[in-house]
Amino acid sequence: MEYITREACGQDGCRETRFYLDNGLWFCRRGHQQLGRQVEEDPDDFGTRGKISRIKKPTIEKTQKKYRGRQAYRLYLHIYQLILWKQCLALVNDRSFPPQLENVVRDLWALRLETYAPKIAEAADEDSQPEFFSSQPASAREDTETETFNAGSKLVQWPRLIDTLGLCYLATLLMRLPVSVADFHQLATRNDVPYYRALNHIPRDMKEKLPQEYLALLDTTRLLKAEDLQTAVFDLLLYYRRRFQMQFPPLNAPALFYRLIRRLALPVDIYPVSKRLQTLLGFTFEYPSKVAGRRKPLDKPEIQLVTILVIATKLLFPFDDVQRHPMSAQEPTVQAIDWEKWAEVQDRFERRDSMAGRIGKGKEISVNENDVLTMNADQLDEYMDWYESSWLDSNKEPGPLASLFPLGQAGKESKAAASTAENNEEEAIDAMLKMTPQYLKARAVVGEADKDMPRPGSLYARYRDESNLPDSARVFYETAAKVTGVSLQTLVRCVSQAEIQINKWLEDQRRIKHFAEQPTGAEVEEDMAENSQHGFIDQDNA
Incomplete structure (x- = not known):
């Protein structure tokens, strides 16, 4: 051929x-x-x-083009700002936060946005940079790092998705709103504010022009932990103080104390004791301006608050079976708590949704394949509505089989479901408080005639590790840690550290009293015997 x-x-x-x-x-x-x-x-x-x-x-002209360089930087910040704005919109419109919250968040974001001005507005080498790139990523340092604020770490370029919740919390802190970090963790878990699958709230044309490595920074690959959010808020606050010399007010402690006491269904007599312990420990419920050396959990004011509450509860209502009788009927210790029945009331509160045949708002994200096998029809519908509103991308074009699976019900009912869940939780707490007579019991009053009778505050037990907790104390510690958004191990360690400080203060007071009175040897022995009976911490369950 x-x-x-x-x-x-x-x-x-x-x-x-x-x-x-x-x-x-x-x-x-x-x-x-x-x-x-x-x-x-x-x-x-x-x-x-x-x-x-x-x-x-x-x-044939290529239509799928992605930004790179400064255009990608600007687009990423635009998307991040849009997510932040949608979170503020959800807080104001759906969760009844003050409208001024959006202005405070905007000002905080504007301050931080100034730090990115040299990166996104630099005019040098404008013409030498290609406008688009197809699929090749830029340098790893440029595109994959997220911002950290730890001392000694390298400077990183871009804000993290978790920092959007941190900025909203800092705005509530500046406004002195009685909102905790655990509340924002709950809002994100319940999908009341955009966090999981936040990219579903972004227009499609914006996502198509952003490189995949930037999109990965705005996507969630694991469940958000409350302690991670606590650390992110702490890092963000230290960043604003160091970079802009901002001063943040202390927590709205009275309102947060009230919410915590109410949620744990404890007598209100704990509040005055907590205020006294706050003065003794020197807690101001403020974030520190700077941290020298290694960070401690007790540096966080919300952990300080729950630590004081736990110590006050142990003083007034111990977890052991020792009979401690007050000397007058005006003392708050004339009533005692049956911790077994208290635990039953708390367990009934936690299982209120399952007892009513519901999954419970915020618990859908923890459902696994074994749970699906035991669900009834209503729970399956509830789960699928949550999946539709949380995970399906409404910006995508419908497929050929979309008509066989009609959607749209969950989106219409999401706002009503959020307000209903909030009302149901408040009603459940009110119902739990009405059950306090079931676990509160009276103590007999014994006068000063019986000097050998144990008094409230004596034989105080200190637990250095969670393995030392008795069953009654473990339930209380776990509930308090869950409500505050910390782990059980962290709470036990913080309570133990605060008790050590109180014990040192008591020893200093005894030493001052000893040298002031200059007692004889017999009086010293008598004083030591009395302290062993009525001291604050004299039993160590370590």
């Missing part, structure tokens, strides 16, 4: 340059027919070669 050398074939990446003629059509050596290259035979001139006409291939 005779071949003729021509320009490269070009079909399907073929680089063949040798062609042959077959029935008036040109084919490359690999069999690709050449469009526009054919021989037209002249009937009046048999056997002569026809005229060759060439047709140019239409140019």
Whole structure:
């Protein structure tokens, strides 16, 4: 077969340059027919070669283009700002936060946005940067790092998704609202504010132009832990103090104390004791301006608050079976708590949704395959409505089978479900408080005549590790840790550290009293015996 050398074939990446003629059509050596290259035979001139006409291939323009360089930086910040705005909108419209919250968050974000100005507004080398890139990522440092604020770490460029919740919390802190970090963790878990699958709230054309490595920074791959949010808030606050010399007020402690006491269904007599312990420990419920050395959990004011509450509860209502009798009926310790019945009331409160045949708002994200097998029809509908509102991307074009699976019910009922869940929780707490007579019992009053009778506050037990907790104390510690958003181990360690400080203060007071009175040897022995009976901490369950 005779071949003729021509320009490269070009079909399907073929680089063949040798062609042959077959029935008036040109084919490359690999069999690709050449469009526009054919021989037209002249009937009046048999056997002569026809005229060759060439047709140019239409140019196909690529439509999927992604930004890179400064354009990608700006687009990422625009998307991040949009997520932050949608969170504020949800807090104000659906959760009844003050409208001024949006202005405070905007000011905080504007301060931080100034730090990115050199990166996104630099005019140098504008023309040398390509406007788009297809799929090749930029440098790892440029695109994959997220911002940290730890001392000694390298400077990182971009804010994290968790910092959106941190900015909203800092705004509530500046406004002195009685809101805790655990509340924001609950809002994110319940999908009351955009956090999980936050990219579903972003327009499709914006997402298509952002490189995948940037999108990964705005996506969630694991469940958010309350302690991680506590650390993120702490880091963010230290950043604003160090960078902009901002001063943040202390917590709205009275309101937060009230909410915590009410949620734990404890007598209100704990509040005055907590205020006294706060003064003794020197807690101001403020975030520190700077941290020298290693950070401690007790540096966080919300952990300070729950630590004081636990110590006050142990003083007034111990977890052991020792009979401690007050000396007058005006003391708050004339009533005691049956911790077994208290635990039953708390367990009934936690299982209120399952007892009513519901999954419970905020618990859908923890459902696994084994739970699905035991669900009833209403729970399955509840789970699918949550999945539709949380995980399905409404910006995508519907597929060919979309008509067989109609959607749209969950989105219409999401706001009503959020307010209903909040009302149901408040009603459940009110119902739990009405059950306090079931676990509160009276103590007999014993006068000063019986000097050997144990008094409230004596034989105080200290637990250095969670393995030392008795069953009654463990339930209380676990509930308090869950409500505050810390782990059980962290709470036990913080309570133990605060008790050590109180014990040192008591020893200093005894030492001052001893040298002031200059007692005899017999009086010292008598004083030591009295302290062993009525001291604050004299039993160590370590």
